[in-house]
Amino acid sequence: MAVLADIVETMTFRAGFNTNVVIAGTTLLGLATGVVGVLALLRKRSLLADALSHATLPGVAAAFIVAGVLGMEGRSVPILLLGAAASGVVAVLAVHGILRHPRIREDAAIGLVLSVSFGIGVIGLSYIQTNVPDGAGGINAFIFGQTATMQPGDVAMMATIAAVAIIAAVVFFKEFAVVGFNDAFARSVGWPVGGIDLLLMTLIVLVTVSGLQAVGLILVVSMLIVPAVAARFWTEHLRTLLVFGGLIGAASGYLGSVASAVFPRTPAGAVIVLAAGAIFTLSLLAAPSRGAVAAVVRRLALRLRIAGDHLLELAHDQSADEIEATELRRIARARGWSPPFRAAVLWTLRRNDMTASKPGTTTLAVTDRGRERGARVARNHALWEQYLIHYADIAPSHVDWSVDQVEHVLDEELVRRLEARLAIDSQAATR
């Protein structure tokens, strides 16, 4: 219970000033990365951000060394962040340069730039470690993040960057949408595609660099990708997607930093990403139309409907008003239905008033609705058969095989058109 009280206290900003600063800072960071992440996802730049964030390390190390040589305080955060931004931009330019070569594809270019620039950063880091007393401590924090060192000034910076990201997304909404969905079209009608990409890249650099201190350079890209992809499961509209991305990002930052404050020995960066991961998992499973559960349910419903349709069509073809239990078992075996599936098929049919059980027997009686349905399925079947033979050049011996799968999805408008066409066709044939 003490833990619960702790959690409530932390969540309601009563756990002390420093904790509140961290929570506010990471929430704002999540908001900013969520919004920018959606824009990056739309433009398929998610993993370019990964290269960029890894490539900040050599910049940080170089800034540290150069500042030391120039006699400045190497650990000064603005100098380090400046170096990070510079080398991040160089990495993005390097990826673009490599992509000018037709034999190297984007995945290889990103992977190479990412690892090589990080490797160079590691060399710098090990140089600092051995040559500058106590030097690497400050820089190591950039790799995995050090949320606890967050200052009120950092929160103000996060708030500014979140505001910039949101304003940019709102003001340039149309531009981002057009370029994101179809850049070739955007270019052909005169949108400044290069300028919009530059703006997006600037936003990515801004949020990445500002997130370095909080969650570290390896995980900051997660905050760009995970909330955006999680939001993708909930909506088809870009506007809503941006809102959801921002909200999921903010929620991850908030929940993650609270959890990290309550439980000891939990690195905030990792916990924030895991919070985003939890929201993502929830979205993956439970989102209403895109989610895995919904997809399974939908597929099962479709299978049940098709199986039921087969039964009704069979009854129609044999002009039978009822199906006996032995016959039913035979069909189930032939179709490869498992006993639970057969039960589910029968249950669905009964629920939709297609069949009724005959009192006192195990025979299945087809209702009027069921007869009507069976007739329609049979007619669709016949129509498709005709269509495939006459219009789609499919050998008659192959027709039934493909028909079985499509007859259930045929819409009525198409059926009318097909009927008219085939009527003309058959008239012409008899004349």
Add this chain to the structure above:
Amino acid sequence: MIPFDLGLDLFPLLAATLAAIACGVLGNFLVLRKLSLMGDAISHSVLPGLVIAILITGAVAVGPVMLGAALAGIVTVVLVELIKSLGRVESGAAMGVVFSILFALGVLLLQRASAGAAHIDTECVLYGQLETLVWYDAPASLDALLSFSTLQHLPRQVVTLAAVAAIAIAFTAVFFKELRIAAFDAALATTQGFNATLMHYLLMLLVAAATVASFEAVGSILVIAMLVGPAATARLLTDRLLTQIMWSIAIATTAGVVGYLAATAVPAAFGLASVNAAGTITAVVGLLFTLALFASPSHGFVMRTVRRGRLSRRAAIDDVLAELFRAAERGLDRVPLADLTASLAGRPVRAAVRTAAQRKLIQTSGAELTLTDTGHRAAARVIRRHRLWERYLVDRAGVALDHVHDPAEQLEHIDTEPPEGPDRDPHGRDIPAE
């Protein structure tokens, strides 16, 4: 003389090179199948598998660690496919999601476990701990080194890496044909009667194994560089897969050896402290790639530019000759240079005129140009190709009469001969005989 201390340097050098070879061989198929980032994803997401295996067994044992890594690798591949199909997002983003979350999980577990018996920490995961592979009682002479007893001293990491590298090479050799078809055309592979999906998962399993074996020695960053770098570099050097794989092994070995020496022996020669070897090896990979990108004799930027320049100069000479020929047809035997530069704007006319004059294709008198006899024959060949192509484009390809000139203008410069046709072009002009 570069200082090389057998006790300090032999095992790290071996480990780095073996890791480079194991990853480098497998990387060829990742790069070909545009799966480089799957290597990136797996190298991040094997971390939780590794940590959980260590937490359960309480020690760094090869078997459980490999099992954990393999499971994590498979989970990654399956999850990426699931997210791609359900969320309808590009594979990059789907990979990003999976490896981010798994890596964060790994970092958290690592942090929680660091008080335990686990001999692995976050630093080691990123940069490896090559430097710890010290051989305390190394023999002093080379003869003693070449004896059988050396094998008994090999540290576990080196043995594991040697095994994984051997398996990777054997796998590639045995399934070379299958891997090649699956890499270039997965659908064809399926129709040829073997399971491309199974190949995919086997490859991913091996990538996970190579990743985790290299992890301890060289760290995850070097793993990514090694999966992508040698293969991408080799791809710039050859068009044949087998040659590419050989090149990638050579490049990986070079990077391992040169990179390691650059980290330890070279600084030592200048009296400096050594730097992180995983970092320098990665940097050497980057260097070799950059070198190939620019200087590869077959595909480098430099040679491409040279070839393009050569082609454009040759085309410009053809164009100049053709213009003079057309003028001659109109009864103009002398054409002022200014007219040519105007009608062939944007092409290197002056250089072409100079070369053509040197080859005695044209004669210059003052600022006016005339075709020589040789020049006339050469020009007739160009015009013939141009007009035959126009004929082809109008008659067979259905191009409108007023649109054929520009494509023919390009086709006349390629080496392919146009199909024979009647002796007049679609505009009614004569096609010069061969």
